[in-house]
Amino acid sequence: MTTISEQHVIAAAGARSRPGARRKRATGLGSAVTRWVGIAIVAIYCLAPFYWMVVSSFRTTNDLFDTTLLPTTWSLESYAQVFDSSNDFGRSLLNSLIVAGITTVLALILGIFAAYAIARLKFRFKSGILAVIIATSMFPGIAVVVPLLRLFTDIGWINTYQAMIVPSLSFAIPLAVWNLTTFMKQLPQDLEQAAMIDGCTKWQAFTKILLPLAAPGVFTTAILTFIHSWNEFIIALSMANDPAIQTATVAISxxxxxxxxxxxxxxxxxxxxIVTIPLMIMVLIFQRRIVEGLTSGATK
Known part of the structure; x- marks a missing residue:
């Protein structure tokens, strides 16, 4: 049994601990508020230009320079102008989809094999080769436009899809190789070896074990590559002057x-x-696949 003095000591200790607990809760609440305020500021900063673009697209021509948060008169006049027959913007969207889609597929195919070789094989100057690969993507597009324009003129590639796809690959492949190499290095090689012990060939272990586990990295790379190719402007402007072959970014300009x-x-x-909508759809689709791949783990 506790004596009266012991009860006083326990009560005093509890009284001293309660202010500390309150201070801890107050500190935790303050840090949570600070965190959410920071997130809100970043979100507003990033989304404000897009919001203003959406709002301005629904204004009438006379109200275009109004500073109100919402249009005083909602109108689809600007969208009607976009799809005017003289602009042929629908064809430009299709051209962008073709160029960005083919560029993404080719960059992923080549990038997966290159990244697998760099991540799994042992050879000299591996780090130097990877550094050279990523360094090639740092050159500005304007640096390669003039020589490529001369080359494509000689071989008759001007106003063709390949004149826009091939230069885009020179920037998309290094990005794909770098991202996929970093991701594949994190995958345990023991899984492939266990699959080969169970009777799989090297190719089967690669396609049935490694690629499913590498799905998050592949889809993330696909997002970045597609966005880069979809938004590309200087190469498409230089290589295609035919309105029937130009991409959406060139058509807007x-x-x-x-x-x-x-x-x-x-x-x-x-x-x-309109140009942003396909990117949002792609991000939503691939984001779901990325979450599925991350939560499935190696036991899938």
Whole structure:
């Protein structure tokens, strides 16, 4: 049994601990509030331009320079201008999809094999080769436009899809190799060896064991590669001057207003919204696959 003095000691200790607990809860609440405020600031900073683009696309031409948060009069006038028959913007979207899609597929195919070789094989100057690969993607696009323009003119590639796909691959493949190499190095090699002990060939171990586990890295790389190819401008502008072959980014830059003295800001805002929609869809689709791959683990 506890004596009266012991009860006083316990009560005093509890009284001293309660302020400390309250201070700890207050500190935790303050850090949570700070964290969420920081997230809100970053989100507003990143989404504000896109929000203003969406809002401006629904304004009338006369209200385009209003500073209200919402349009005073909602209108689809700008979207009608985008899909005007003279712009042929639908064809430009299809061209962008073809160029970005083919570039992404080829970059993934070549990048997966190159990354697997770098991650699994042992050879000299591996780090130097990887550094050279990533260094090639640091050159600005304008640096390769002039020599490629001369080359493609000689071989008759101007105004063709391959004139835009091949230069885009020179920047997409290094990005794919770098991302996939980093990811494949984290995958345990024991899984492939166990599969080969169970009767799989090297190719079967690669396709049935490694690739499913590498799905998060593959889909993340696909997102980055597709976005890079979809947004590419300088190469597409230089290699294709035929309106039937130009991409969406080039088509937007060539929009004209009602007169020579009027800039087509409304149509450009609406076209920007339309061009962003496929990227949002791609991110949502691949994001789900990335989460599935990360949560499945090596026991899948």
């Amino acid at each position: 060539k929009f004209t207003g009602a007169s020579d003295f009027q800039a087509p800001f409304g149509a450009q805002m609406a076209a920007g919204v």
